[in-house]
Amino acid sequence: MYRLKLIFILPCLFLFSNIQAQNYIGKKKDINKILKNIEQFSAFYVAGDIESLVDSYTLDGKIFPSRTKIIEGKEKLLEFWTPRNGNKTIRHKVTPSELKIVKKTAYDYGYYEGTSQNAKGEKFEFSGKYVIVWKKIKGEWKIYLDIWNRID
Amino acid sequence: MYRLKLIFILPCLFLFSNIQAQNYIGKKKDINKILKNIEQFSAFYVAGDIESLVDSYTLDGKIFPSRTKIIEGKEKLLEFWTPRNGNKTIRHKVTPSELKIVKKTAYDYGYYEGTSQNAKGEKFEFSGKYVIVWKKIKGEWKIYLDIWNRID
Numbered sequence: 565m566y567r568l569k570l571i572f573i574l575p576c577l578f579l580f581s582n583i584q585a586q587n588y589i590g591k592k593k594d595i596n597k598i599l600k601n602i603e604q605f606s607a608f609y610v611a612g613d614i615e616s617l618v619d620s621y622t623l624d625g626k627i628f629p630s631r632t633k634i635i636e637g638k639e640k641l642l643e644f645w646t647p648r649n650g651n652k653t654i655r656h657k658v659t660p661s662e663l664k665i666v667k668k669t670a671y672d673y674g675y676y677e678g679t680s681q682n683a684k685g686e687k688f689e690f691s692g693k694y695v696i697v698w699k700k701i702k703g704e705w706k707i708y709l710d711i712w713n714r715i716d
Numbered sequence: 717m718y719r720l721k722l723i724f725i726l727p728c729l730f731l732f733s734n735i736q737a738q739n740y741i742g743k744k745k746d747i748n749k750i751l752k753n754i755e756q757f758s759a760f761y762v763a764g765d766i767e768s769l770v771d772s773y774t775l776d777g778k779i780f781p782s783r784t785k786i787i788e789g790k791e792k793l794l795e796f797w798t799p800r801n802g803n804k805t806i807r808h809k810v811t812p813s814e815l816k817i818v819k820k821t822a823y824d825y826g827y828y829e830g831t832s833q834n835a836k837g838e839k840f841e842f843s844g845k846y847v848i849v850w851k852k853i854k855g856e857w858k859i860y861l862d863i864w865n866r867i868d
Contacts, residue, residue: 626825628845630782630865634813634825661786669818671849673778673786673861693780695847695863697823709825711847713782713865 590665598663598670598698598705605707606656606678614645621707622699628711650683658694670698670705676712691715742817750815750822750850750857757859758808758830766797773859774851780863802835810846822850822857828864843867 588595601620608617618641621627626636627644635644647653656678663672677691694712698705740747753772760769770793773779778788779796787796799805808830815824829843846864850857 628825628847628865631868633867634827634845664821666818666821669816669821669823671821671823671861673780673849673863675786693786693863695780695849695861697825697847697849709823709847711825711845711863711865713780713863715785716783 587660587662589663590670594665594670594700594705595663598665598672599660601705601707602658602660602672606658609645609653609656612647612652614642617645618642621710622701625707626709628709630713651680653678653680654687655679668700670700672696672698675715739812739814741815742822746817746822746852746857747815750817750824751812753857753859754810754812754824758810761797761805761808764799764804766794769797770794773862774853777859778861780861782865803832805830805832806839807831820852822852824848824850827867 588599605617605620608614608620618638621638621641623638624636625641626634627641628634629644635641656676658676659674660672661674664670673693673695675691675693677689680688680690682688692712692714694710696707696711697709699708700706740751757769757772760766760772770790773790773793775790776788777793778786779793780786781796787793808828810828811826812824813826816822825845825847827843827845829841832840832842834840844864844866846862848859848863849861851860852858
């Protein structure tokens with residue numbers, strides 16, 4: 565019985581490690597740093613810590629929200645990400661489909677989703693897809709380009 | 717008079733060459749190939765040569781249009797880019813703000829604009845911004861990730 569289980573589990577483990585290898589390409593240390601930054605971005609957003617969220621970007625980091633030109637510069641990023649009119653994001657989750665590191669540049673793409681809540685307490689689900697270009701600045705991975713759009 | 721002109725022209729040339737150097741980073745040969753591909757993409761689109769347009773992507777190239785999931789695969793890309801209901805794009809222009817090559821990967825971002833025309837002959841202007849991740853496959857630069865959204 566124990567042996568039978570191993571016969572099933574081992575190929576699954578092998579398959580999983582291959583899928584990982586395809587989707588996260590680069591040194592494990594760098595991959596883990598970026599994955600942690602992706603998680604922290606969401607945590608900062610939900611906590612309302614917009615200063616830390618904007619610090620996730622390079623000083624010349626650029627965001628590409630719908631219906632505006634490209635936005636650049638710490639002040640403008642703070643303004644964009646700061647919630648208005650009593651709205652807040654109570655859930656935010658980013659799921660990278662692929663992450664690849666090439667020297668001191670990296671890209672990842674995938675899906676994001678979350679829940680926002682307005683001043684009346686009404687909740688709204690949102691979801692979309694994104695591409696991020698990262699740069700390693702003084703040993704830290706920062707977001708250089710951040711573009712996204714809706715799924716539905 | 718001749719000397720006076722040079723005094724003005726030389727600093728301008730120097731300024732221009734510096735700006736170029738900041739925005740296009742990589743070997744000139746690769747930069748020029750990608751810039752040509754960007755121009756050809758628009759030319760294919762306006763000519764209605766969707767086969768060649770889709771050939772601008774890697775075989776696993778992905779597009780991120782608004783209001784859908786990530787689209788991948790030659791057949792699906794052909795379907796997305798093929799004009800429908802008598803609509804056509806009669807003008808398409810991409811203006812990269814920055815293009816950087818890192819080994820066999822590159823990214824560029826910037827603005828696009830164009831004019832579409834419907835079956836009644838009515839014309840519509842459109843404009844947006846984009847990020848593209850390129851891959852060099854067998855010596856040719858192909859689009860791997862292509863994401864965009866509207867300005868207005």
